[in-house]
Amino acid sequence: MELAHTTNTAAQNYSPELRELLFQYTLQLADTSLILGHRLSEWCGHGPILEQDLAMANISLDLLGETRSLYQYAAELEGQGRTEDDLAYLREAVEYRNPLLVEQPNGDFADTILRQFLFDGFHYLLLKKLQNCSDQRLAAIATKSFKEASYHLKWSSEWVIRLGDGTEESKRRIEKALDRLWRYSGELFQMTPVEQELHKAGFLPDYAQLKQQWDEHVAKVFAEATLEVPQNVFMQLGGKTGMHTEHLGYLLAELQYLQRAYPGLEW
Amino acid sequence: MIPDSCYQIVTTQEENIWQLLEEVCDPEIPVLSILDLGVLRQVQVREDGQVQVTITPTYSGCPAMNTISADIKLKLLAEGYPKVQVDLQLSPAWTTDWLTEEGKQKLEAYGIAPPVEPNGDIHALFGRDTTVRCPLCQSENTRLVSQFSSTACKAMYQCQECLEPFDYFKCLK
Numbered sequence: 001m002e003l004a005h006t007t008n009t010a011a012q013n014y015s016p017e018l019r020e021l022l023f024q025y026t027l028q029l030a031d032t033s034l035i036l037g038h039r040l041s042e043w044c045g046h047g048p049i050l051e052q053d054l055a056m057a058n059i060s061l062d063l064l065g066e067t068r069s070l071y072q073y074a075a076e077l078e079g080q081g082r083t084e085d086d087l088a089y090l091r092e093a094v095e096y097r098n099p100l101l102v103e104q105p106n107g108d109f110a111d112t113i114l115r116q117f118l119f120d121g122f123h124y125l126l127l128k129k130l131q132n133c134s135d136q137r138l139a140a141i142a143t144k145s146f147k148e149a150s151y152h153l154k155w156s157s158e159w160v161i162r163l164g165d166g167t168e169e170s171k172r173r174i175e176k177a178l179d180r181l182w183r184y185s186g187e188l189f190q191m192t193p194v195e196q197e198l199h200k201a202g203f204l205p206d207y208a209q210l211k212q213q214w215d216e217h218v219a220k221v222f223a224e225a226t227l228e229v230p231q232n233v234f235m236q237l238g239g240k241t242g243m244h245t246e247h248l249g250y251l252l253a254e255l256q257y258l259q260r261a262y263p264g265l266e267w
Numbered sequence: 268m269i270p271d272s273c274y275q276i277v278t279t280q281e282e283n284i285w286q287l288l289e290e291v292c293d294p295e296i297p298v299l300s301i302l303d304l305g306v307l308r309q310v311q312v313r314e315d316g317q318v319q320v321t322i323t324p325t326y327s328g329c330p331a332m333n334t335i336s337a338d339i340k341l342k343l344l345a346e347g348y349p350k351v352q353v354d355l356q357l358s359p360a361w362t363t364d365w366l367t368e369e370g371k372q373k374l375e376a377y378g379i380a381p382p383v384e385p386n387g388d389i390h391a392l393f394g395r396d397t398t399v400r401c402p403l404c405q406s407e408n409t410r411l412v413s414q415f416s417s418t419a420c421k422a423m424y425q426c427q428e429c430l431e432p433f434d435y436f437k438c439l440k
Binding site for chain 1 (some may be wrong): 324326327328329330357358359360361412413414415416417419423437439440
């Protein structure tokens with residue numbers, strides 16, 4: 001069952017080009033929170049302790065809530081009769097627009113924490129700006145999710161410090177995670193042609209500014225965590241334009257299994 | 268009756284519907300009605316008799332919204348309103364300020380600590396945690412176990428006096 005949204009946007013008045021751009025961008029945001037939300041849900045029942053198991057399931061739920069609002073809006077923008085479920089369950093890996101970072105496997109707890117930390121900082125800063133987006137619907141979704149994202153960032157920041165400034169073993173693990181995942185952080189701030197167009201049209205903030213604030217937060221947390229900020233690392237790009245790592249296909253095989261095996265199945 | 272936060276001019280019939288909906292509860296915290304929670308935002312009866320009810324989620328992933336929507340429809344159907352539409356409103360976003368005083372008292376009596384005003388900016392990282400009172404023994408000597416608990420809207424605390432773990436309804440602003 002789907003609840004209708006009250007926020008009617010000016011979307012009807014958008015030109016077909018602008019509508020398409022907003023559709024692509026909303027889809028990218030939705031894919032990103034869906035894939036990370038799914039990754040976190042894989043921890044359910046496997047967390048190192050009960051409290052953190054719950055934390056990851058809760059963050060996953062927040063992300064999936066955001067995902068649904070975004071896919072519903074994307075479906076409306078597209079106006080081709082596809083539903084939120086069609087967008088989530090019936091697209092191929094190459095059609096997904098999430099950055100590479102969020103599809104990376106959970107690894108150990110340190111890998112998951114670091115992936116979350118790198119993403120949360122970006123997510124928090126982006127949503128903060130999107131609250132004032134001139135598209136009313138995106139602004140409403142961002143306002144809702146921003147409150148939740150501030151809890152996420154607090155959680156992952158505290159854990160980076162705890163692991164970095166913890167035991168010899170926890171430090172070794174988080175450094176290994178940093179070595180593995182830092183290379184995916186640059187893509188978050190690399191604007192795609194769609195993002196550039198929307199920035200020019202006044203819908204999106206300047207990502208370079210977000211990057212600066214993100215760098216400051218990372219530096220502050222790493223200093224407390226006694227970790228060094230990696231320098232001159234080659235950044236992997238591609239996810240936001242559909243070129244993914246091999247991990248996404250396996251993830252989707254699990255995520256989409258039921259709808260692929262039993263098309264149209266409902267709860 | 269109708270919370271100040273959703274003040275509006277209502278007809279007698281609409282006021283009657285607000286009263287009926289006081290019996291619709293949050294499926295996960297059954298002591299709270301959707302009025303106590305501030306989830307019910309608006310009731311409008313159109314000229315053709317269709318009732319439009321607007322609700323807002325506490326958290327975006329709140330799985331209770333569909334159940335609440337179905338419960339509203341069933342309740343109104345039973346009371347003679349066959350045509351009901353339930354809309355979801357995201358903006359303005361729900362805040363714990365919309366939880367009524369009565370709702371806070373019901374929460375505490377149920378064993379869930381109600382939200383308290385945070386000390387300072389909640390968006391500041393590593394700020395001091397708020398003092399939360401144990402709903403069982405009223406001690407203020409409690410500690411935060413986890414920011415996340417049995418549902419998205421709660422954090423987990425433990426009382427250092429009576430040692431009971433308990434849920435705290437997180438402050439969301």
